[in-house]
Amino acid sequence: VALVWKAPGEIWERLPNLKAILSLGVGVNHVLGQKDVPNVPVARLLDEHCTQAMAEYVLHQVLRFHRLDPDYAEQQRQRTWQFHPARIARDRCVGIMGLGELGQAAASMLLSVGFRLSGWSRTRKAIANVSCFAGDAELDAFLQTADIVVCLLALTAQTEGVLNARVFAALPRGAFIINCARGEHLAEDDLVMALDSGHLAGAALDVFRTEPLPDSHPFWLHPKIHITPHAATGTHAPSAARHVAENIRRLRAGESLLNVVDPAVGY
Amino acid sequence: VALVWKAPGEIWERLPNLKAILSLGVGVNHVLGQKDVPNVPVARLLDEHCTQAMAEYVLHQVLRFHRLDPDYAEQQRQRTWQFHPARIARDRCVGIMGLGELGQAAASMLLSVGFRLSGWSRTRKAIANVSCFAGDAELDAFLQTADIVVCLLALTAQTEGVLNARVFAALPRGAFIINCARGEHLAEDDLVMALDSGHLAGAALDVFRTEPLPDSHPFWLHPKIHITPHAATGTHAPSAARHVAENIRRLRAGESLLNVVDPAVGY
Numbered sequence: 386v387a388l389v390w391k392a393p394g395e396i397w398e399r400l401p402n403l404k405a406i407l408s409l410g411v412g413v414n415h416v417l418g419q420k421d422v423p424n425v426p427v428a429r430l431l432d433e434h435c436t437q438a439m440a441e442y443v444l445h446q447v448l449r450f451h452r453l454d455p456d457y458a459e460q461q462r463q464r465t466w467q468f469h470p471a472r473i474a475r476d477r478c479v480g481i482m483g484l485g486e487l488g489q490a491a492a493s494m495l496l497s498v499g500f501r502l503s504g505w506s507r508t509r510k511a512i513a514n515v516s517c518f519a520g521d522a523e524l525d526a527f528l529q530t531a532d533i534v535v536c537l538l539a540l541t542a543q544t545e546g547v548l549n550a551r552v553f554a555a556l557p558r559g560a561f562i563i564n565c566a567r568g569e570h571l572a573e574d575d576l577v578m579a580l581d582s583g584h585l586a587g588a589a590l591d592v593f594r595t596e597p598l599p600d601s602h603p604f605w606l607h608p609k610i611h612i613t614p615h616a617a618t619g620t621h622a623p624s625a626a627r628h629v630a631e632n633i634r635r636l637r638a639g640e641s642l643l644n645v646v647d648p649a650v651g652y
Numbered sequence: 653v654a655l656v657w658k659a660p661g662e663i664w665e666r667l668p669n670l671k672a673i674l675s676l677g678v679g680v681n682h683v684l685g686q687k688d689v690p691n692v693p694v695a696r697l698l699d700e701h702c703t704q705a706m707a708e709y710v711l712h713q714v715l716r717f718h719r720l721d722p723d724y725a726e727q728q729r730q731r732t733w734q735f736h737p738a739r740i741a742r743d744r745c746v747g748i749m750g751l752g753e754l755g756q757a758a759a760s761m762l763l764s765v766g767f768r769l770s771g772w773s774r775t776r777k778a779i780a781n782v783s784c785f786a787g788d789a790e791l792d793a794f795l796q797t798a799d800i801v802v803c804l805l806a807l808t809a810q811t812e813g814v815l816n817a818r819v820f821a822a823l824p825r826g827a828f829i830i831n832c833a834r835g836e837h838l839a840e841d842d843l844v845m846a847l848d849s850g851h852l853a854g855a856a857l858d859v860f861r862t863e864p865l866p867d868s869h870p871f872w873l874h875p876k877i878h879i880t881p882h883a884a885t886g887t888h889a890p891s892a893a894r895h896v897a898e899n900i901r902r903l904r905a906g907e908s909l910l911n912v913v914d915p916a917v918g919y
Contacts, residue, residue, distance in 0.1 A: 444765065448712040460881070464872045467881060469883060497765070611725075614734060615735060616735050617738070
């Protein structure tokens with residue numbers, strides 16, 4: 386059994402008896418994108434700690450925009466005392482792109498606080514109190530519902546660059562974007578244009594096409610972009626170890642593994 | 653019936669037939685502190701919108717500290733890519749001072765996200781999943797539990813200046829303070845000393861002894877203080893109007909009013 390994050394590609398030919406590949410992270414795009422990966426089950430790491438941390442990250446970033454944190458921080462720098470009436474959560478709709486385990490956990494936490502929720506996914510889902518949209522045909526209808534969009538999609542050939550100028554234009558004016566999936570989901574120049582035109586009001590980004598984000602990258606100092614360094618969630622050893630041990634036990638017992646990936650779909 | 657916020661003191665003698673005073677805000681310290689207030693019921697405005705907005709404010713400020721927002725904002729200004737492992741909510745205890753309607757609403761929302769909760773109040777309360785402490789004798793035991801302290805006390809002679817050097821010293825090193833009750837709860841110089849010594853890690857303040865906060869006040873530019881301009885909650889006309897109308901109806905019907913204050917206690 387190989388426990389891997391970003392394994393060097395040449396490692397696979399030296400593991401002739403491999404029975405399974407267990408990713409030590411949520412994503413598997415770095416494994417599935419390699420050449421000569423053995424034809425064995427590949428499982429993602431999706432434990433309770435990781436899911437909870439991601440849901441909290443999303444909630445925090447949603448509340449930052451919902452409660453005008455960037456505006457109040459700027460007012461503090463200017464020593465300006467100006468009150469803005471507080472909207473409450475039920476007056477705001479959060480649209481989640483990607484309704485897998487992470488998207489559903491985030492939706493559930495946001496619902497418990499009182500937000501309205503919509504969701505968009507490749508295949509149709511039915512989730513209590515979430516307006517669910519599916520597939521390309523319903524993408525625009527989904528976007529029109531969302532005051533704040535959260536990307537929690539898996540990275541596949543179909544979702545690469547999905548956060549682009551066409552999608553931004555379909556959002557209501559003043560919408561916010563939160564990307565905590567993969568940097569490749571975002572068309573970076575399109576985002577800067579949508580922010581600078583005033584159509585989008587802000588973005589919180591945890592992932593980037595190049596990580597660490599290069600010193601010279603314009604995102605660092607953009608006044609409407611909030612950056613976290615791929616910190617939304619991470620592998621928590623005590624929780625991850627239990628998940629890995631359980632998958633090894635299942636393998637030995639001939640049972641199906643937890644969180645196995647379909648290579649044809651990419652997640 | 654007088655609907656008031658900060659009414660001029662001389663108004664009361666001109667209202668000889670007054671049957672009730674309905675505050676248009678949550679606090680009534682500005683009414684009870686006046687001279688010659690007629691001996692009629694005084695009711696606070698505590699409607700669903702106001703309570704929800706306050707609970708959301710508390711949750712947002714707790715998440716700001718819990719998820720290291722001030723650190724990541726500073727890293728962004730410095731273009732520094734440095735990941736800090738995410739703690740999850742159940743690893744953090746939020747201590748709420750004041751377990752009235754607002755304190756209980758905040759506790760309930762924080763519990764739903766997964767935080768551990770403790771609470772302190774003048775009279776003993778019993779709230780599911782909240783470790784409740786009461787009175788001066790149990791204040792230190794309460795403070796020792798709290799990674800993040802939220803002040804939602806009413807302002808009375810007993811609670812004026814309750815957030816002071818002695819209380820800060822009893823908190824664990826690295827604790828955070830959130831004050832969204834009244835500016836008079838806080839000993840301002842004590843807070844700056846506790847932050848500058850490194851004992852406290854940060855403070856989020858929505859209320860101040862003088863509002864608007866004066867231009868020259870040192871809080872504005874303190875790197876560990878986050879300021880909002882008395883914006884945690886506010887009177888929302890559609891919701892407030894229903895509350896006021898219901899209290900007038902009750903008065904006419906001879907029923908007891910909602911949210912009546914005990915002048916002897918101060919809230």
